[in-house]
Amino acid sequence: MRYLTAGESHGPQLTTILEGLPAGMPLEATDINQELARRQKGYGRGRRMQIEKDTVQITSGVRHGYTLGSPIALIVQNDDWKHWTQIMGAEPLEQGAEEEVKRKITRPRPGHADLNGAIKYGHRDMRNVLERSSARETTVRVAAGAVAKKLLSLVGVEIVSHVVEIGGITAEVDSSLPIDVLKDQTEASPVRCADPDAAKKMMEAIDIAKSNGDSIGGVVEVIATGMPAGVGSYVHYDRKLDAKIAAAIVSINAFKGVEFGIGFDAAKKPGSEVHDEITWNSEQGYSRRTNRLGGFEGGMTTGMPIVVRGVMKPIPTLYKPLKSVDIETKEPFSASIERSDSCAVPAASVVAENVVAWELASALVEQFYSDRFQTFAEEIERERQFARDF
Numbered sequence: 001m002r003y004l005t006a007g008e009s010h011g012p013q014l015t016t017i018l019e020g021l022p023a024g025m026p027l028e029a030t031d032i033n034q035e036l037a038r039r040q041k042g043y044g045r046g047r048r049m050q051i052e053k054d055t056v057q058i059t060s061g062v063r064h065g066y067t068l069g070s071p072i073a074l075i076v077q078n079d080d081w082k083h084w085t086q087i088m089g090a091e092p093l094e095q096g097a098e099e100e101v102k103r104k105i106t107r108p109r110p111g112h113a114d115l116n117g118a119i120k121y122g123h124r125d126m127r128n129v130l131e132r133s134s135a136r137e138t139t140v141r142v143a144a145g146a147v148a149k150k151l152l153s154l155v156g157v158e159i160v161s162h163v164v165e166i167g168g169i170t171a172e173v174d175s176s177l178p179i180d181v182l183k184d185q186t187e188a189s190p191v192r193c194a195d196p197d198a199a200k201k202m203m204e205a206i207d208i209a210k211s212n213g214d215s216i217g218g219v220v221e222v223i224a225t226g227m228p229a230g231v232g233s234y235v236h237y238d239r240k241l242d243a244k245i246a247a248a249i250v251s252i253n254a255f256k257g258v259e260f261g262i263g264f265d266a267a268k269k270p271g272s273e274v275h276d277e278i279t280w281n282s283e284q285g286y287s288r289r290t291n292r293l294g295g296f297e298g299g300m301t302t303g304m305p306i307v308v309r310g311v312m313k314p315i316p317t318l319y320k321p322l323k324s325v326d327i328e329t330k331e332p333f334s335a336s337i338e339r340s341d342s343c344a345v346p347a348a349s350v351v352a353e354n355v356v357a358w359e360l361a362s363a364l365v366e367q368f369y370s371d372r373f374q375t376f377a378e379e380i381e382r383e384r385q386f387a388r389d390f
């Protein structure tokens, strides 16, 4: 499976084309819209989310509620576009209008893509960079992930995300909570955190950051249950599923790191306290006594829950701007101020969940027969049986 996204933050629309999904899979706009709505929520978001009400239009690849096997095209309109039609229009500007309409940006924000993107493409107006590097693009990555989540739910794979840290405040969440309970608690929290005490402190930290004109980051965790064992590869570096998930997480705007299971703590412990002992019983087949490796051994799923965390840096667009250099005058300046969120970690957890969903669905489609959805689902069930009896 693969997908491509297109669209600028204040352009007319965001678009994605998905390829490789099995034919005959039930899919409706509501499956996607509910994920888009989840991504728009979260304490600490700026005013843009009050303008947008993200909903999808499915313009190809689905007929009467089922996938056709042909590319699926998804469109989300930007409601803010009506304020930007001149600034972001595709037509050439009339002579003399440039100064007036362009809202040219020549002061790069430290930590953003502005300067490096401008150097790369030779843009003297860094709006040409920030319009695309904006996290607005994650809208259609979530739309793609929502389709993947639908596929996963139909073959018994559940996926959930939650916030485990914001601005240095860490959540205490019982790791043995059933996934449904964790899901309900997370959805009820304004910061998508299942520890109510920590959630309150996180909101206070966001308020402080906002009143200081600053921003804060955090850590999100994605858990997926029900993946059959042996998905991925130990044979080929580029088919290792944990590596693909790591790339997907770090590809989310502002994400700087990723870990599985106990992650970086593994460096501090002896092997006997890192690896998970193998058990077997006739009902479940093979299992692990613990899940410190987060569901992966040798680039393949173990059948245990996949547990992956990503760290998001504070958003680099600050109301209290850092020092930068104007690319026209080369004079030091405070970086340009753009409307922004003081914390987007809760929304980013939904993005993380959806990009992981895409990688899991892709890996299943790659490994099992996938032209017809029904046969695909049956093959996955047969595989689970095979692993149980092995």
Ligand code: EPS
Pocket: 009, 046, 047, 048, 049, 080, 133, 134, 135, 136, 137, 139, 317, 338, 339, 340, 341
């Ligand atoms: C973003 C800046 C803000 C955020 C945006 C990401 O947008 P604007 O410049 O229009 O105020 O709201 O996030 C989204 C639009 C979104 O859908 O998540 C940035 O610079 O990355």
